[in-house]
Amino acid sequence: MNINGEFIAFFIFSVLAIGGAVFMINLTRVMHMALALAFTFFSIAGLYVLLDAPFLAVIQILIYTGAVSILMIFGIMLTKHKDEDKVAPFTVHKLLSLLGVGGFLAIVIWIIYRNPFFSTGEPQAAAFKVTDLGKAMFKTYMIPFEVTSILLLVALIGAIVLAKREEKK
Structure with missing residues (x-):
């Protein structure tokens, strides 16, 4: 495995994107969830930069990180929320859900590594422009x-x- 700066940047951006998505799912306050989602969108823009797609990275930042996140924050601020910070106990249902998601992840990873999605031939450049x-x-x-x-x-x-x-x- 060749570890270079691009690999390290990809690893950092992917961990930040996945971490932001996990925080978005697990946080209880809606405002914190919106900020975690914006963090995930920003990390995905970093991945677009690594894929040599600067136009998509700028669009990702402008539209998703900027507009969609701000729209969500305005929606949150305009609605009334009850501040109930009850922590749900760990139940058997959560354990079964966790096992199901883990099993599904294992099957998806197994399928990805068994079946190559890309041909080994020379990639062809697309002629489509912005x-x-x-x-x-x-x-x-x-x-x-x-x-x-x-x-x-x-x-x-x-x-x-x-x-x-x-x-x-």
């Missing part, structure tokens, strides 16, 4: 793109209205 993506997005798919943005705006306004309605009760 300019082609921009042309497709703003010429071919302009209407679906705008409809999606309107749908997201309506969802945000609906969340604010629901939060204000709950506050009056």
Whole structure:
């Protein structure tokens, strides 16, 4: 195994991404969960940089780490939450779930190592460029793109209205 700087950076970013996802699942406060999710998104952007995809890394930071995380934090701040920090006891159900997830992980890893997904031939470079993506997005798919943005705006306004309605009760 060749250990170099790229391998170390990949290891650090992957551990940070997995750690952020685990914290997101296990934390009890919703604000902490949103911050852990933003941390995971930022780590994935680092992985994109290592894959020599700087455009995807910037988009990951702008859209997911920035916009989606901030939108989630606004949604959390606009809704009312009960501060109940009850720690659930460790039950047999949790143990069986942990064993099931561990078994599923073992099967997935076994399948991945038994069946190679990539051919051993010479990889071919794709001729697709970012300019082609921009042309497709703003010429071919302009209407679906705008409809999606309107749908997201309506969802945000609906969340604010629901939060204000709950506050009056």
